Each structure stands twice: as C-alpha cells, then as structure tokens.
Amino acid sequence: MEVRARAPGKIILAGEHAVVHGSAAVAAAIDLYTTSSLRLLPEEEDGGAGAVELDLRDSALVFSWPCSRLRGALGELSGKAGAPAPCSPDKLAAIAKLMEGQEIPEAKIWLSAGLSAFLYLYTSILGCRPGKTVVISDLPIGAGLGSSAAFCVSMSGALLTASGAVGTGRGSGAEEWQLFGKDDLELVNQWAFQGEKIIHGKPSGIDNSVSTFGSMIKFKKGELTNLRSRNPVKMLITDTRVGRNTKALVAGVSERASRHPDATASVFNAVNSISEELSSIVELAAEDEIAITSKEDKLAELMEMNQGLLQCMGVSHSSIETVLRTSLKYSLVSKLTGAGGGGCVLTLIPTLLEKVATELESYGFRCFKVEVGGRGLQVCRG
Numbered sequence: 001m002e003v004r005a006r007a008p009g010k011i012i013l014a015g016e017h018a019v020v021h022g023s024a025a026v027a028a029a030i031d032l033y034t035t036s037s038l039r040l041l042p043e044e045e046d047g048g049a050g051a052v053e054l055d056l057r058d059s060a061l062v063f064s065w066p067c068s069r070l071r072g073a074l075g076e077l078s079g080k081a082g083a084p085a086p087c088s089p090d091k092l093a094a095i096a097k098l099m100e101g102q103e104i105p106e107a108k109i110w111l112s113a114g115l116s117a118f119l120y121l122y123t124s125i126l127g128c129r130p131g132k133t134v135v136i137s138d139l140p141i142g143a144g145l146g147s148s149a150a151f152c153v154s155m156s157g158a159l160l161t162a163s164g165a166v167g168t169g170r171g172s173g174a175e176e177w178q179l180f181g182k183d184d185l186e187l188v189n190q191w192a193f194q195g196e197k198i199i200h201g202k203p204s205g206i207d208n209s210v211s212t213f214g215s216m217i218k219f220k221k222g223e224l225t226n227l228r229s230r231n232p233v234k235m236l237i238t239d240t241r242v243g244r245n246t247k248a249l250v251a252g253v254s255e256r257a258s259r260h261p262d263a264t265a266s267v268f269n270a271v272n273s274i275s276e277e278l279s280s281i282v283e284l285a286a287e288d289e290i291a292i293t294s295k296e297d298k299l300a301e302l303m304e305m306n307q308g309l310l311q312c313m314g315v316s317h318s319s320i321e322t323v324l325r326t327s328l329k330y331s332l333v334s335k336l337t338g339a340g341g342g343g344c345v346l347t348l349i350p351t352l353l354e355k356v357a358t359e360l361e362s363y364g365f366r367c368f369k370v371e372v373g374g375r376g377l378q379v380c381r382g
C-alpha cells in the first residue's frame with residue numbers, strides 16, 4: 001500500500017527572524033505543495049536485505065541506503081510511534097557518515113541537509129525497514145516559501161501514517177485528500193519540527209506549524225493562534241532566484257544580535273508590534289464581516305515598516321531592492337518573505353496587475369499567483 005501526504009508552503013506576512021527571538025509573526029499557507037509518497041517493502045524484496053530509498057523527482061536524484069548499513073551505523077532501531085526525542089549529537093554524526101558515498105552533485109550540495117532530516121525521520125519512526133519514498137514539490141527550494149518545512153511535514157505525515165501512529169484521516173469519501181484530526185496534526189508537527197532543526201539549526205517552529213495546520217496564523221514563542229480571515233489578502237510572490245540558505249541567515253541575525261543586543265532588542269520589539277497590529281487587523285476585518293482589502297492601506301504600511309526592519313537585521317539583498325523599486329513604480333508595497341538574502345518577495349496587490357508581473361519577469365525573476373490561507377497537511381492512501 002502507498003501512503004501519500006502533501007503539505008503546503010507558506011508566506012510570512014510579518015515577523016520573520018524576530019520570531020526566532022520571541023516576537024510575534026503572522027504566516028499563511030499557500031496552495032503550492034510538497035508531496036511525499038511512501039511504499040513499505042517486505043524484507044525479502046531486494047535480495048533479502050532491503051534498502052531505504054529516497055527519490056527526489058524534481059532534482060532527478062535517487063538516494064539509497066541498504067538496511068544493513070543503516071543498522072550498522074544507527075543500531076537496531078525499532079521505530080517510535082509517540083512524541084519525538086531531539087536528534088542526539090551522536091545520531092547526527094552517524095547520519096553525517098551515512099551521507100558518505102551518496103553522489104550529491106556539487107551544485108546541489110544543500111540537499112544534504114534535507115537528506116539528513118529524511119534519514120532521521122525515517123529511521124526514528126519506522127526503524128530500518130525497507131521502503132521507497134518519492135518526493136515531488138511545487139515549491140522553489142531554498143527561496144523563502146517554507147520548502148524545508150513542507151518537506152518535513154509531508155514526510156512526517158507519510159511516515160507516521162505508514163507506522164499506524166496517526167489515524168485514518170477525516171474527510172468525505174468523495175475526496176481524494178483527507179484531513180487529520182487535531183491530535184494527529186500535533187504529533188506530525190512535533191516530528192516535523194525536529195526535522196526542521198536538522199535543516200535550519202534554530203527554527204522558531206512557525207514554518208512547520210503553518211504547513212501542518214494551514215490557514216493564517218499568529219505565532220509567538222511556540223504558541224499558535226488561528227486567525228479567521230474573510231477574503232484573504234491578495235499577494236503576488238516574486239522569486240528573485242537568488243539562492244540562499246535559511247540556516248546561515250538565521251545565524252547571521254543572531255550574531256548581529258549578540259554584537260548589538262540593545263539595538264536589536266528594540267528592532268525585534270518593533271517587529272512584534274507590527275505583527276500584533278497586522279493580526280488584529282485581520283481578526284477585526286473578519287469580526288466586522290468586511291473584506292480585508294478595505295484595510296489594505298494599513299497592511300501596506302505595516303509591510304513597508306517590517307521590510308525596513310528586516311534591512312536593519314541585514315537580511316535584504318540587491319535583488320529584493322529591485323523588486324521593491326519596481327513595485328513602487330506601480331504604487332505597490334513589497335517586503336521579503338521567509339529568511340531573505342534573495343529568495344521570495346511579497347507584493348500586496350488590490351487586483352492582479354499583469355503589468356507589474358511582466359516587468360518583474362523581464363528581470364529574470366519568477367512570479368507566482370497563489371491562494372493564501374488554505375489547508376494544511378492532507379493524506380491519501382492508495
């Protein structure tokens with residue numbers, strides 16, 4: 001039997017980086033997904049020994065570890081259905097050794113973080129049982145739309161479903177994709193967070209939470225509040241195609257914070273106020289049953305202020321500045337989303353302006369028009 005789990009990417013409307021230091025942030029799921037499909041194999045297949053295989057379709061790369069090699073490196077693991085334990089330094093070192101001999105092209109060396117997270121999740125949840133996993137994603141990888149979180153959430157969802165640790169899923173029989181119950185989602189989210197830690201170093205947990213639970217959320221110090229939003233905000237996403245790495249950017253902001261603790265504390269505090277105000281605008285619009293678009297001027301100003309503070313943190317980039325300047329020509333406001341340093345930029349749009357997208361694409365950027373605030377993790381058995 002095959003289990004398929006799909007998890008969405010996300011945008012951060014306010015609060016990235018500051019959220020790692022305890023400020024509030026606002027994020028929403030988008031309708032671009034990463035899907036992990038898992039098929040467990042009997043031990044007898046593959047000549048008796050069996051292997052754990054990971055097929056990364058978008059990169060056209062397949063990785064494989066014989067189960068005997070996994071047992072030799074990690075010990076006899078039985079798999080675990082309950083809450084995860086953080087990956088110990090010893091296990092991390094053993095996983096790093098398991099990367100040896102895998103042929104990762106130099107230009108895609110950043111995949112090794114994802115492979116390590118995969119091995120940790122797979123062997124911790126299922127032990128060293130043979131199986132094949134195929135991953136396909138609509139998301140640009142390493143561009144600020146939460147590809148690492150969607151990878152960890154969809155993988156944890158598929159593995160925990162295959163292990164029987166999470167339920168059969170809810171949804172009408174007619175639907176192909178089914179939703180999980182709240183307790184199951186909580187468990188998947190805890191595992192995905194451990195995977196994110198391997199990829200990111202010090203994640204706040206906002207990306208895996210919004211990918212798991214979907215919708216639009218406010219997130220502060222691990223606490224999640226669902227924001228009811230009517231007529232979700234319309235955003236154009238521009239991928240500058242400038243590669244970057246969240247782990248390095250998060251570490252860079254922490255270093256700046258340790259050099260200038262008082263100044264950065266004030267910046268994080270200002271970001272906290274922006275996120276609080278933005279989330280109350282979204283909630284009030286829902287309460288008054290008015291479209292969020294009627295509050296667009298305030299949203300735009302808050303996004304503009306947040307972008308200025310992200311520049312203070314040192315995570316903007318000349319490509320991001322090009323998007324800001326171009327959108328401003330059309331009187332539109334933009335801010336980076338995710339970790340910055342390149343990657344994606346959000347532009348708040350009253351109606352979709354083809355002209356701005358066309359001009360941005362003329363610089364070699366790629367524009368996405370997405371639905372914001374949709375579903376989180378879903379599962380399908382076949």
Ligand SMILES: Nc1ncnc2c1ncn2[C@@H]1O[C@H](COP(=O)(O)OP(=O)(O)OP(=O)(O)O)[C@@H](O)[C@H]1O
Nearest residue numbers: 110111113114142143144145146147148246338339
């Ligand atoms: N589909 C995938 N297949 C394999 N690895 C993936 C996949 N998606 C993400 N990853 C792993 O996640 C890493 C990218 O994570 P990173 O956190 O740097 O960027 P992001 O999640 O796209 O952006 P942000 O964290 O700013 O939202 C990749 O280098 C890779 O190791």
Ligand SMILES: C[C@@](O)(CCO)CC(=O)[O-]
Nearest residue numbers: 016017203204205338339
């Ligand atoms: C940069 C960051 O704030 C968001 C990345 O999408 C990191 C995190 O919160 O884990």
Ligand SMILES: [Mg+2]
Nearest residue numbers: 146148149246
């Ligand atoms: Mg990430």
